[in-house]
Amino acid sequence: MSHIVVTGGAGFIGSHCCVELLQAGAQVTVLDNFCNSKPEALHHIAKITGICPALAQLDLCDESAVSSFFAANSVDAVIHFAGLKAVGESCRIPLTYYHNNLTGTLHLLRAMAENGCKTIVFSSSATVYGMHNTAPFTEDMPTSATNPYGWTKQMIEQILMDTAAADPDWAIVALRYFNPIGAHPSGLIGENPNGIPNNLVPYVARVAEGTLERLSIYGDDYDTPDGTGVRDYIHVVDLAKGHLCALEYAKTHHGFEAINLGTGNGASVLEVLHAYEQACGKSLPYVIAPRHAGDIATSFADPQKAKSLLHWQAESDLLTMCKDSWNFTLQQHP
Numbered sequence: 001m002s003h004i005v006v007t008g009g010a011g012f013i014g015s016h017c018c019v020e021l022l023q024a025g026a027q028v029t030v031l032d033n034f035c036n037s038k039p040e041a042l043h044h045i046a047k048i049t050g051i052c053p054a055l056a057q058l059d060l061c062d063e064s065a066v067s068s069f070f071a072a073n074s075v076d077a078v079i080h081f082a083g084l085k086a087v088g089e090s091c092r093i094p095l096t097y098y099h100n101n102l103t104g105t106l107h108l109l110r111a112m113a114e115n116g117c118k119t120i121v122f123s124s125s126a127t128v129y130g131m132h133n134t135a136p137f138t139e140d141m142p143t144s145a146t147n148p149y150g151w152t153k154q155m156i157e158q159i160l161m162d163t164a165a166a167d168p169d170w171a172i173v174a175l176r177y178f179n180p181i182g183a184h185p186s187g188l189i190g191e192n193p194n195g196i197p198n199n200l201v202p203y204v205a206r207v208a209e210g211t212l213e214r215l216s217i218y219g220d221d222y223d224t225p226d227g228t229g230v231r232d233y234i235h236v237v238d239l240a241k242g243h244l245c246a247l248e249y250a251k252t253h254h255g256f257e258a259i260n261l262g263t264g265n266g267a268s269v270l271e272v273l274h275a276y277e278q279a280c281g282k283s284l285p286y287v288i289a290p291r292h293a294g295d296i297a298t299s300f301a302d303p304q305k306a307k308s309l310l311h312w313q314a315e316s317d318l319l320t321m322c323k324d325s326w327n328f329t330l331q332q333h334p
């Protein structure tokens with residue numbers, strides 16, 4: 001049985017990945033400082049799988065804690081989700097973002113290398129495609145960033161590429177996620193951000209539950225079929241499964257590979273809203289607001305590389321994603 005360390009394993013995507021890993025028979029240790037999650041996530045994982053992952057509660061920025069952990073544990077591979085992820089916040093407190101995401105990753109990689117663990121799957125993002133590429137995005141397109149959060153993803157990809165180039169024992173997969181939404185069908189784990197959500201689907205969920213009055217749609221004059229922004233929404237369970245395929249790939253392929261995880265289909269803001277209305281059985285109020293600075297019109301993946309290298313493709317449709325999000329939302333207020 002392989003021992004997989006999941007940094008950020010108590011978070012939204014990490015918790016879903018822990019479920020898939022445990023169900024596939026892996027031994028899992030969650031490494032998390034709970035700065036954006038709660039220990040209860042581990043109980044929920046245990047409820048779903050019947051197994052509670054081990055916990056190493058520590059901050060990746062604490063170098064001696066990270067190094068002691070890897071010295072004391074035999075680890076086969078790491079899936080590295082831990083990081084701060086709010087774009088707007090990253091513009092307000094860039095140094096916190098650079099420190100947490102970059103320093104944390106450097107400590108992790110050094111501790112791994114020192115202890116002979118050289119397989120890592122990293123949470124990158126479609127944000128690295130920046131403002132100037134045209135969808136569908138392919139992995140060989142030039143990358144860039146428009147905010148500190150995006151720069152941390154871009155810089156970590158560079159660090160990983162250089163690490164793999166310097167030492168051929170490393171097997172590194174950077175997964176570029178498109179827009180993960182939905183929740184586990186059990187309704188036990190999902191995305192429940194503190195305060196007012198920034199992302200579309202968590203915001204729509206709050207409108208559906210009645211805690212926010214209406215959605216503001218950021219622009220209806222884009223060059224898209226209905227004028228609203230188009231994104232590639234992917235079910236978080238599909239996304240989680242992609243990580244297991246990436247681990248499998250890394251067993252036999254050394255070096256660095258960046259791979260998109262998306263469905264290959266774009267959905268507009270209005271299409272998401274209407275799918276959510278269908279899922280929750282209510283009509284959801286909205287207003288058209290000005291475009292959001294930094295938003296692009298259209299983002300969706302070319303998912304071909306994941307299909308050919310990882311033998312993975314997304315399965316859930318938008319309505320299923322919205323139904324699972326709504327099911328999770330309802331269970332937050334029993």
Ligand code: NAD
Nearest residue numbers: 008011012013033034035036037059060082083085123125
């Ligand atoms: P999340 O905030 O729910 O999970 C991140 C987890 O990492 C949290 O449990 C947090 O407590 C932990 N963490 C953060 N900094 C840490 C540190 N220094 N030490 C230990 N633990 C730390 O976020 P998520 O949505 O699950 O995203 C996971 C990863 O995927 C992130 O790296 C994010 O940037 C990336 N990603 C997310 C999205 C998305 O839309 N959710 C899209 C693309 C990429």
Ligand code: UDP
Nearest residue numbers: 198199200203216217218229230231269295
């Ligand atoms: N969006 C919106 N209102 C909101 C939040 C988001 O109209 O309250 C739009 C946004 O402009 C984009 C889409 O919904 O076109 C997805 O936004 P999200 O922030 O979830 O993802 P990202 O833009 O980072 O891909």
